[in-house]
Amino acid sequence: MQERSYPRLRLLAASLLVLAALGCEAPDRQEGAQSAAAEVQQMLDRRAEALNSADLNSFRGPVAPEHRKVEEPVAQRILALPVKDISFELQTGTVANTFPMTGVSAELTYRFEGTPQTNTFSIPVTYGFDGPPDAPVIAEAAIDTDQLPPWFGQHTGVSSTEHFLALHRPGTEGVQQVLEVAEAARTELQRSVPADLDPVFVVVLAGDDVDYQRVTGRDLLEELPRVARAITRFSITPELYQARYRHLVVNLDRMEREGTGPQTFQHELVHLALASVTRPITPGWVSEGAAMYVANQRPNWTQRVTTGSFDTASIEELSNSSQLGGERPSGERAGLEYAYAAGAAFYLIDRFGEDAFWSFYRDFAAVPPGLIYDALPTVPQPPGEGSLAELTAGTTARLIEENFGLSFDQLDRGIRTYIAASSG
Numbered sequence: 001m002q003e004r005s006y007p008r009l010r011l012l013a014a015s016l017l018v019l020a021a022l023g024c025e026a027p028d029r030q031e032g033a034q035s036a037a038a039e040v041q042q043m044l045d046r047r048a049e050a051l052n053s054a055d056l057n058s059f060r061g062p063v064a065p066e067h068r069k070v071e072e073p074v075a076q077r078i079l080a081l082p083v084k085d086i087s088f089e090l091q092t093g094t095v096a097n098t099f100p101m102t103g104v105s106a107e108l109t110y111r112f113e114g115t116p117q118t119n120t121f122s123i124p125v126t127y128g129f130d131g132p133p134d135a136p137v138i139a140e141a142a143i144d145t146d147q148l149p150p151w152f153g154q155h156t157g158v159s160s161t162e163h164f165l166a167l168h169r170p171g172t173e174g175v176q177q178v179l180e181v182a183e184a185a186r187t188e189l190q191r192s193v194p195a196d197l198d199p200v201f202v203v204v205l206a207g208d209d210v211d212y213q214r215v216t217g218r219d220l221l222e223e224l225p226r227v228a229r230a231i232t233r234f235s236i237t238p239e240l241y242q243a244r245y246r247h248l249v250v251n252l253d254r255m256e257r258e259g260t261g262p263q264t265f266q267h268e269l270v271h272l273a274l275a276s277v278t279r280p281i282t283p284g285w286v287s288e289g290a291a292m293y294v295a296n297q298r299p300n301w302t303q304r305v306t307t308g309s310f311d312t313a314s315i316e317e318l319s320n321s322s323q324l325g326g327e328r329p330s331g332e333r334a335g336l337e338y339a340y341a342a343g344a345a346f347y348l349i350d351r352f353g354e355d356a357f358w359s360f361y362r363d364f365a366a367v368p369p370g371l372i373y374d375a376l377p378t379v380p381q382p383p384g385e386g387s388l389a390e391l392t393a394g395t396t397a398r399l400i401e402e403n404f405g406l407s408f409d410q411l412d413r414g415i416r417t418y419i420a421a422s423s424g
């Protein structure tokens with residue numbers, strides 16, 4: 001299973017555009033003086049440089065003493081983590097033209113050693129700035145500590161192998177063994193996934209169900225599977241789509257009890273490996289089908305064939321959401337949809353070959369980001385509803401036709417025949 005979420009860029013970008021359209025003039029300013037926004041960005045760049053060189057004094061410098069305690073624990077933690085390329089990104093739509101400014105949004109961004117430059121993580125910070133204009137100071141700072149990732153909380157232990165950086169509670173047992181399973185899964189994956197694998201993957205090791213629930217923020221009663229999940233956050237503008245924040249969360253206790261280590265790692269690594277070509281309009285049956293095919297997870301089709309429960313399954317219905325299982329990814333419906341998604345991937349590859357299937361997969365990433373950006377809901381919507389669902393379904397119908405010459409109905413018939421034949 002994978003989790004994909006996106007920030008509030010859509011609203012900010014819109015406000016920027018409006019400003020330009022109105023052609024509003026900034027207040028008079030003596031010749032050569034930089035804009036307030038530029039002054040603030042420069043000050044934040046100096047702070048980021050200070051953090052990159054572990055110079056906490058310079059980092060604290062421009063902050064009003066009574067507000068230093070807000071960022072201090074985060075700064076200390078960042079210096080203890082194997083990270084680099086720390087920077088501050090100002091959300092320019094929230095910066096005023098003059099001082100004092102309040103409610104300015106910024107992102108403290110960094111990446112883990114060895115990971116690709118595209119895989120950045122960030123912490124939202126809200127600032128207030130005060131003059132003088134040529135030496136702005138931070139008059140207020142706020143960080144939502146509930147939103148901080150687990151490596152800013154209890155998971156301060158760091159372990160690594162050639163291709164994995166693991167974050168876990170200090171004293172967690174069996175970390176090296178789990179990373180060896182992950183390494184073997186990655187090696188296997190290199191042979192079967194048409195994507196360049198990240199040189200280093202980030203994985204958070206949760207000790208048990210309770211820890212997994214805390215780390216993922218998901219209610220275990222709602223969740224299927226409870227062993228691991230791939231997490232990606234994407235940012236999107238009309239011009240650019242970026243898959244960031246890519247990491248795995250693994251439930252060590254369940255993985256051991258269920259003995260599904262190798263397959264689970266392969267499955268979830270597929271999601272991370274394909275994150276750069278997966279879009280909010282990539283249907284869940286395609287992304288999950290792909291992961292189950294590569295991890296050779298053939299669900300038990302026989303029982304469902306016997307009870308005829310696949311007769312109601314429909315690729316057209318599954319093609320309006322990037323998730324499976326709708327609002328309840330735990331129930332019987334999710335189990336049925338995962339089984340049908342696996343059937344779809346195994347069938348398409350069996351009939352048209354892996355290359356055709358991967359080119360079909362990549363075609364979703366060829367959809368212009370502007371189309372996806374415009375279809376993104378500005379308020380949360382149930383999966384499978386609204387403009388994003390329409391774009392997902394329309395794109396899928398077109399790509400199934402273009403890549404396989406099939407309609408939704410023809411594909412359903414093919415899947416059912418394949419599943420019936422495979423369940424013997």
Ligand SMILES: [Zn+2]
Pocket residue numbers: 001002267268271287288291
């Ligand atoms: Zn999955």
